[in-house]
Amino acid sequence: MHTTYYIQAVGLDGFINKLKKQFRVFAPLEKAQERQKEKDYAYRQLNGETGICFNPYRAIEPLKEFFTYPQETVCSYFEQDKKGTVPSNTTDGIALRGQSPDMIIFGVKACDIAAHKVQDFVFLEGVEVDSSYRIRRQNTIIISGDCTDFKRVCHCLAWEILPHPTEGFDLNLSPLNDGYLVDVGSLKGEELIGQYKDYFVPAKDTQLSARRKKRENLIDRLKRHLLPQNLVPRNRVQSLMKEGYNLDTWKEFMRTCVECGGCNFICDTCHCFLLSEKKEEYINKKIRTWDSCLYANYARVAGGANPLRSRAQRLRNRFMKKFDFFVDNLGMPACCGCGRCIEVCPGKIDIREVLKDLASKLQK
Amino acid sequence: MKNIYRPIEATIEDIVVETPNIKTFVLKAKEDFSFRTGQFIELAFPGVGEAPFTPSSDPNIKDKIDVTIMNVGRVTSLLHGVSKGIPVGIRGPFGKGYPLEKFYGKDILIVGGGVGLAPLRSLLFSLFAEIDKYNRVILRYGSRTPKDIVYKAAIPEWAKRKKVDVVTTVDVGDPEWKGNVGLVTTILKDLSLDLKNAVAIVCGPPIMMKFVVLKLIDLGFAHADIYLSMEKNMSCGLGKCGHCRVGKFYACKDGPVFTFDQLQGIHDIWD
Numbered sequence: 315m316h317t318t319y320y321i322q323a324v325g326l327d328g329f330i331n332k333l334k335k336q337f338r339v340f341a342p343l344e345k346a347q348e349r350q351k352e353k354d355y356a357y358r359q360l361n362g363e364t365g366i367c368f369n370p371y372r373a374i375e376p377l378k379e380f381f382t383y384p385q386e387t388v389c390s391y392f393e394q395d396k397k398g399t400v401p402s403n404t405t406d407g408i409a410l411r412g413q414s415p416d417m418i419i420f421g422v423k424a425c426d427i428a429a430h431k432v433q434d435f436v437f438l439e440g441v442e443v444d445s446s447y448r449i450r451r452q453n454t455i456i457i458s459g460d461c462t463d464f465k466r467v468c469h470c471l472a473w474e475i476l477p478h479p480t481e482g483f484d485l486n487l488s489p490l491n492d493g494y495l496v497d498v499g500s501l502k503g504e505e506l507i508g509q510y511k512d513y514f515v516p517a518k519d520t521q522l523s524a525r526r527k528k529r530e531n532l533i534d535r536l537k538r539h540l541l542p543q544n545l546v547p548r549n550r551v552q553s554l555m556k557e558g559y560n561l562d563t564w565k566e567f568m569r570t571c572v573e574c575g576g577c578n579f580i581c582d583t584c585h586c587f588l589l590s591e592k593k594e595e596y597i598n599k600k601i602r603t604w605d606s607c608l609y610a611n612y613a614r615v616a617g618g619a620n621p622l623r624s625r626a627q628r629l630r631n632r633f634m635k636k637f638d639f640f641v642d643n644l645g646m647p648a649c650c651g652c653g654r655c656i657e658v659c660p661g662k663i664d665i666r667e668v669l670k671d672l673a674s675k676l677q678k
Numbered sequence: 679m680k681n682i683y684r685p686i687e688a689t690i691e692d693i694v695v696e697t698p699n700i701k702t703f704v705l706k707a708k709e710d711f712s713f714r715t716g717q718f719i720e721l722a723f724p725g726v727g728e729a730p731f732t733p734s735s736d737p738n739i740k741d742k743i744d745v746t747i748m749n750v751g752r753v754t755s756l757l758h759g760v761s762k763g764i765p766v767g768i769r770g771p772f773g774k775g776y777p778l779e780k781f782y783g784k785d786i787l788i789v790g791g792g793v794g795l796a797p798l799r800s801l802l803f804s805l806f807a808e809i810d811k812y813n814r815v816i817l818r819y820g821s822r823t824p825k826d827i828v829y830k831a832a833i834p835e836w837a838k839r840k841k842v843d844v845v846t847t848v849d850v851g852d853p854e855w856k857g858n859v860g861l862v863t864t865i866l867k868d869l870s871l872d873l874k875n876a877v878a879i880v881c882g883p884p885i886m887m888k889f890v891v892l893k894l895i896d897l898g899f900a901h902a903d904i905y906l907s908m909e910k911n912m913s914c915g916l917g918k919c920g921h922c923r924v925g926k927f928y929a930c931k932d933g934p935v936f937t938f939d940q941l942q943g944i945h946d947i948w949d
Contacts, residue, residue, distance in 0.1 A: 445679040586920030593725025616751025621949040642926035
């Protein structure tokens with residue numbers, strides 16, 4: 315199931331206009347550029363005449379925000395009033411939506427897709443499936459795209475992730491001349507092409523080789539950008555965690571952390587949440603809120619014991635989770651090199667620099 | 679599709695005062711609910727808060743669940759303030775529990791500290807139910823003071839059972855106390871265990887478990903034969919919320935019972 319088609323740019327606009335009538339369509343749109351800064355793209359729902367602009371690199375928000383929300387009610391329970399009757403208008407937190415796709419997300423990049431292996435592992439695998447996550451995931455069509463440029467913080471290649479998607483999408487767009495090559499990655503993608511087949515023609519071999527060249531060019535450019543950074547390679551990172559456990563790196567880098575949790579919330583692999591309870595009249599609600607392992611009470615237990623009492627312990631825990639736990643449990647580090655945490659951090663803590671510091675201290 | 683966060687309703691049928699700050703709540707679930715000994719549940723005070731507890735009752739008794747709770751935090755202090763009859767929510771059971779079949783034919787040394795005897799009581803009931811399958815059951819229990827001993831009436835009854843040997847101690851005695859005084863490690867002697875054919879099961883505060891483990895290793899126990907309860911702040915119970923990570927494990931789904939062998943190489947396990 316890896317057919318490739320070609321669609322003209324004007325055809326893509328028509329295709330998207332059709333999709334907007336059938337689905338809620340989200341795409342990263344250009345934000346007003348701040349002085350001296352790179353251009354940013356933020357997800358917006360496409361309404362009316364708004365079309366997509368092909369984002370050259372990932373959006374500022376993580377993809378996860380479409381599948382788990384910063385705060386949401388995951389269930390309402392014992393919904394009885396004083397007479398013992400159950401009101402009919404209460405739901406289960408999981409919207410009673412149909413079983414067919416109702417949302418399309420454009421502009422997803424290879425890093426987002428890699429990160430979603432982690433999210434899928436957490437919410438779809440293990441002892442139980444998270445049903446709201448599964449329904450949202452099933453009902454979403456992902457139309458990803460090749461990167462045609464990169465941000466200063468981008469470092470996907472360090473984790474052996476290529477800047478063009480090769481799996482995990484329904485359709486993937488690769489810009490070429492005055493149109494796009496379209497890869498089909500799933501049954502959902504195939505059905506969509508089938509439904510709107512007038513827009514697509516099979517891709518020619520010359521187009522495929524032209525794309526290969528374009529992709530190689532970008533990889534070369536990104537490699538040249540990363541080379542002077544001397545990043546820690548993927549196969550070294552887990553041993554760094556074990557050997558570097560007691561180094562001063564954690565304390566030193568934590569000096570500027572303000573414990574805002576931004577790195578966790580913007581991270582596309584971070585998944586921690588806290589369940590809490592709320593009462594609204596006669597309905598008890600279980601609320602799920604994204605949590606941050608940099609928060610002082612993250613690991614605190616009743617009675618006050620706290621295995622992550624010091625700030626340095628908490629920074630180290632974040633790295634242990636990403637580069638030790640997930641390597642053991644999923645076979646990959648929980649970092650996709652998107653660099654969102656680097657951009658968001660008011661304390662200028664750079665995940666690349668933390669790893670490099672561990673490596674250099676261990677070399678001495 | 680099942681909602682993994684939805685609790686089932688249970689009623690507090692009875693409340694037993696164990697010590698000045700520990701009570702046992704007897705719960706009756708409105709739907710079928712069963713657990714294996716050593717598994718834990720999330721107990722919700724509806725609309726207010728939820729916390730993890732390991733049931734202390736016999737898992738073979740299907741129509742009630744005992745949960746022995748010390749008043750230490752927000753949810754537990756609320757629970758300590760209620761009277762019987764109120765509804766609570768339960769989710770679970772979670773985790774793996776004690777692998778009873780691995781204990782068959784063996785000497786089973788059970789070491790409890792304080793309210794840590796709660797999960798161990800459930801284990802003891804499970805062992806008593808099939809006592810012929812085990813060689814001996816040796817309980818060593820320490821609490822801070824005589825006032826803090828849980829299941830006061832039951833402990834002497836257990837001691838009278840065949841194949842069961844019980845010794846208790848308190849850290850600090852009082853004028854009426856005639857028993858042992860000293861930390862629980864001081865009564866881990868003269869056990870006449872067949873070490874090749876024995877397991878040790880420990881539950882109590884981290885500092886107590888740490889010193890008991892050192893003592894057990896000193897006595898010659900293999901790391902793989904020492905079972906520990908790693909209680910963390912499990913929120914979801916299902917390995918999704920991330921809070922209870924212990925090395926490459928989650929206490930909620932891979933534990934909460936671990937062998938000391940499994941925990942080798944993991945830093946700061948007693949914190």
